[in-house]
Amino acid sequence: MGGYADVARTLIAKGALLHALDFVQFTALHCATYWGKEEVVEVLLFNGADPNYSGGVGDRPLHLASSKGSLKTVSLLLDVGADCLLADDEGNTALHFASKTQYGAIVDLLLCKLGPRPQEAIAKTNVYGDTPLHTSCYAGRLDTTKKLVMLGGTGVLSTENVFSETPLHAACTSGKSIELVAFLLKQPGVDANYQGQDGHTALHSACYHGHLRIVQYLLENGADQSLTARAVSNVVAFQSINNNGEWQLTLKPKNTVLPCRERHTARCGFESSLRPSFFFGFSVLYI
Numbered sequence: 001m002g003g004y005a006d007v008a009r010t011l012i013a014k015g016a017l018l019h020a021l022d023f024v025q026f027t028a029l030h031c032a033t034y035w036g037k038e039e040v041v042e043v044l045l046f047n048g049a050d051p052n053y054s055g056g057v058g059d060r061p062l063h064l065a066s067s068k069g070s071l072k073t074v075s076l077l078l079d080v081g082a083d084c085l086l087a088d089d090e091g092n093t094a095l096h097f098a099s100k101t102q103y104g105a106i107v108d109l110l111l112c113k114l115g116p117r118p119q120e121a122i123a124k125t126n127v128y129g130d131t132p133l134h135t136s137c138y139a140g141r142l143d144t145t146k147k148l149v150m151l152g153g154t155g156v157l158s159t160e161n162v163f164s165e166t167p168l169h170a171a172c173t174s175g176k177s178i179e180l181v182a183f184l185l186k187q188p189g190v191d192a193n194y195q196g197q198d199g200h201t202a203l204h205s206a207c208y209h210g211h212l213r214i215v216q217y218l219l220e221n222g223a224d225q226s227l228t229a230r231a232v233s234n235v236v237a238f239q240s241i242n243n244n245g246e247w248q249l250t251l252k253p254k255n256t257v258l259p260c261r262e263r264h265t266a267r268c269g270f271e272s273s274l275r276p277s278f279f280f281g282f283s284v285l286y287i
Helices: 005-013 028-034 038-046 061-068 071-079 094-099 104-113 119-123 132-138 142-152 154-158 167-174 178-185 202-208 212-220 260-268
Strands: 234-241 247-254
Touching: 005 038, 028 038, 028 061, 038 071, 061 071, 061 094, 061 104, 071 104, 094 104, 094 132, 094 142, 104 142, 119 132, 119 142, 119 154, 132 142, 132 167, 142 154, 142 178, 154 167, 167 178, 167 202, 178 212, 202 212
Parallel strands: none
Antiparallel strands: 234 247
């Protein structure tokens, strides 16, 4: 991926198709965005490349730029009409991706683009029930979490994903920031002993994953170690490949608690454990 703007101009002038797809259904704009070639992105957009073109799993150039931390590319895409509310096949928006990263300026830019009422975007869930606040907490991003709570309101703090985890559970599952856990516990309505649908508390999450300092902090701040988890009957979202080779969402009933390790595997990585390697096109699962 050379990223040479002059070469891109020449190819376009010679009739190169802006929206030709490679084997993972990426356009040239997807590729330039993924590899951080900002000058090429400018050339492609100037010549009419669609900033909202969908890749093979619904991934848009804005999703890639947000996850890769390219502030200039995010700005360029938004300036020409990239829609920050568009989601990929798993329901992730650009804000979901940006909230996982250390690139707070991109989160700020996306929130600014959302206008005076960003609550809908902050409360938007993906197929796993995660809001951008969940993804921020799984990644241990204190500053981003503060922004999302301030703009989205405290109501989003009680949202459970399909793994029965609120943002507090998420922060304790990942164990990446005790300061984040402390901040969440200070918010109105957040209860250290809140039990998700399957009965597990933030203390269960921290204990299972061995986050000793967070366990100690929770116990010092009212966590009840006598509470028990329970089996429940509900549905869980899974992704699978159908007969046409396409990713599809399947809802399956579950009669027992999803194992904590499976929850952790699926939620704490930057990519879902059920999502394929999106760039190289292999059927690789992150497990």
